[in-house]
Amino acid sequence: MAAPDNTKTNQRDRMSSEPTADQQKENKSDRELARQIRRAIVQDKSLSTYAHNVKIIAQGGMVTLKGPVKSDQEKQTIESKAAEVAGSPDKIKSELQVSDKSSNQ
Template sequence: MRTRTLLISASVLAGAFLVPIGTSFAQSDANRAADNTAINQRDSGHETLTPMDQSNKPSDLKMTREIRRAIVKDRALSTDAKNIKIITIDGAVTLRGPVKTDEEKADIAAKAAQLAGDSNVHNELEVAGR
């Protein structure tokens, strides 16, 4: 019985210390603007490719997978860069989304061109903040 009381007390005490830590993380996320309404409106017009346009041909899926793996393996790239959209249709690869720097944009395009061929890559990556 005493062990159970000690465990409950320890859990309550640990929880009391974790609550302030969790709220500081939530506050830092609240300071970031999360509104991407303009981008969503642009993509809803079907004038640009979205991941929904990705071909289901095995060769296209394989190409997208290989490019994604090459990007994710590169530790120098930011999380934003690793989360870009890669859309392959009939061997043509389109890269879309925000990256942090011009160097990331060029590095990702080079990785895609190495795997898909330079003439098959359409680089629509955007440097954030521009």
């Protein structure tokens, strides 16, 4: 089994004007929101390693989710968990992508 390679995704994220995890480091409430979402995702053992490692960026109470997941179901589960923790689906921007590569996980 090949190791996950997110190089292209990481390069795209660095070049984009989209929010990054570095931008939330000064806001304690945003860090806490991201931490709570991460905990909810990681505690769900039905999710893949890819899902457990999605990027969660909280900024001003809004949450951006980025990264590959293995299925549409997994994408919906993560979005739902994030919305539940954040208090509303309107606070979630999903950039999760169903990846063919992640089907091996």
